[in-house]
Amino acid sequence: MPANTMTLVTHAPSLAEAHGLSARLFRVIDRMRSDFAEIAGEFGLTPLQARSILQLEEPQPMRALAEYLSCEPSNVTGLADRLEVSGLVERVAGADRRVKLLQLTAEGRRLRNQLAERVAAGSTVTAKLSAAERRTLSQLLDTMLD
Amino acid sequence: MPANTMTLVTHAPSLAEAHGLSARLFRVIDRMRSDFAEIAGEFGLTPLQARSILQLEEPQPMRALAEYLSCEPSNVTGLADRLEVSGLVERVAGADRRVKLLQLTAEGRRLRNQLAERVAAGSTVTAKLSAAERRTLSQLLDTMLD
DNA sequence: GCTCAATCCTTATGATTGTCAACTGTCCAT
DNA sequence: ATGGACAGTTGACAATCATAAGGATTGAGC
Numbered sequence: 001m002p003a004n005t006m007t008l009v010t011h012a013p014s015l016a017e018a019h020g021l022s023a024r025l026f027r028v029i030d031r032m033r034s035d036f037a038e039i040a041g042e043f044g045l046t047p048l049q050a051r052s053i054l055q056l057e058e059p060q061p062m063r064a065l066a067e068y069l070s071c072e073p074s075n076v077t078g079l080a081d082r083l084e085v086s087g088l089v090e091r092v093a094g095a096d097r098r099v100k101l102l103q104l105t106a107e108g109r110r111l112r113n114q115l116a117e118r119v120a121a122g123s124t125v126t127a128k129l130s131a132a133e134r135r136t137l138s139q140l141l142d143t144m145l146d
Numbered sequence: 147m148p149a150n151t152m153t154l155v156t157h158a159p160s161l162a163e164a165h166g167l168s169a170r171l172f173r174v175i176d177r178m179r180s181d182f183a184e185i186a187g188e189f190g191l192t193p194l195q196a197r198s199i200l201q202l203e204e205p206q207p208m209r210a211l212a213e214y215l216s217c218e219p220s221n222v223t224g225l226a227d228r229l230e231v232s233g234l235v236e237r238v239a240g241a242d243r244r245v246k247l248l249q250l251t252a253e254g255r256r257l258r259n260q261l262a263e264r265v266a267a268g269s270t271v272t273a274k275l276s277a278a279e280r281r282t283l284s285q286l287l288d289t290m291l292d
Numbered sequence: 293g294c295t296c297a298a299t300c301c302t303t304a305t306g307a308t309t310g311t312c313a314a315c316t317g318t319c320c321a322t
Numbered sequence: 323a324t325g326g327a328c329a330g331t332t333g334a335c336a337a338t339c340a341t342a343a344g345g346a347t348t349g350a351g352c
Contacts, residue, residue: 021272021280022265024287029175031291032168034216046308046339063329070180075310077331082308098318098329119168125290126167133286134167140283141170144271145177192337209300218340223302228337244300244347 031125039118043111049083052102053112054119059092059103083108177271185264189257195229198248199258200265205238205249229254 033047040050048069055068062080066073080102083089088108092101104112126134179193186196194215201214208226212219226248229235234254237246250258272280 021284021287022269024284024291025174025178025272027291028171028287029178030216032171032175048309061329070176071309072311073330074312074332075308078308094329096319096329100330123168126171128290128292129286133289136282137286138167138170140275140279140286141167141174143279144274145170145173146274194338207300217338219301220303220341221339224337240300242300242348246301 028125032123035124036119039115042118043115044086045115048079050115050119052079052083053088053104053108054116056089056102056104056108056112059101061094061099061101063099065102174271178269181270182265185261188264189261190232191261194225196261198225198229199234199250199254200262202235202248202250202254202258205247207240207245207247209245211248 036050037047040047043050045053051069052065055065060068062076063073065079066076069076080089080091083102084091087105088111089102090105092103094101126137129137182196183193186193189196191199197215198211201211206214208222209219211225212222215222226235226237229248230237233251234257235248236251238249240247272283275283
């Protein structure tokens with residue numbers, strides 16, 4: 001099917017090109033992941049726990065957190081258990097008595113503030129870009145995300 | 147200190163700006179991860195196993211794979227065990243008899259080829275960019291990676 | 293040659309993340 | 323009211339991660 005092939009060549013990246021771009025993205029991802037894991041570790045948190053703390057600016061149903069984390073609700077049970085034991089989060093009954101809201105404790109809010117500042121400040125990857133480059137990157141990422 | 151503030155605004159991202167950029171990057175990361183996990187799943191592999199297969203174009207010491215995966219060597223033992231059971235990889239003695247090289251089997255090489263093509267073709271995130279945008283993104287990523 | 297530290301891999305243990313299926317309690321539309 | 327849909331939990335299990343300890347092998351220095 002030569003016509004189809006032409007279409008692919010014209011509108012889609014070649015395999016080699018896609019591979020190069022993917023490879024770069026994966027390397028950036030790797031660096032960001034380890035940066036984030038490092039920072040989370042400074043606060044005694046796993047990466048997933050840190051993501052959860054950051055996401056809990058407002059109290060949220062456990063189900064909503066599960067969707068944000070792209071995992072099964074059953075995982076959030078254990079995750080919330082551990083955060084509750086750490087004294088960072090508490091389960092609060094919602095208006096709908098089926099749902100339990102996860103809410104930061106005072107200590108949790110304090111840690112979240114420090115963590116947010118540290119994460120924003122300590123990204124070694126984006127720090128190398130100029131303001132204009134950051135703007136361009138931001139737009140490209142928006143395009144990728146639709 | 148208005149002068150200092152000016153300098154910061156010019157050279158370094160504000161916290162809000164950094165947060166916005168990080169958030170976008172994390173969302174892209176999330177999408178790429180689930181894309182990759184999906185593709186790996188089509189081949190009956192976990193994401194880590196798929197990454198290992200892709201990395202094993204040439205036979206490599208287990209330690210080298212551990213470094214590539216940013217994990218402890220002890221983890222690679224179990225990883226290699228499972229890939230060996232699947233018939234995709236075999237342990238080969240190296241010149242230095244302490245090291246064991248991981249080497250794709252014939253079946254492993256066959257799967258690696260399909261997997262590589264599928265990964266390059268199936269990236270839903272980069273597919274939305276034009277050729278020029280992909281070029282720009284590639285350069286920005288290189289800058290971030292130095 | 294011999295010793296000894298270093299290196300590679302394995303084993304064992306334990307915490308965390310992840311899926312799935314079954315279960316309890318609650319809501320809501322019929 | 324009753325039944326289906328939904329939120330969260332539980333239990334079982336696989337996979338991913340770190341750490342520590344141990345066996346085999348290497349290579350450097352004496």
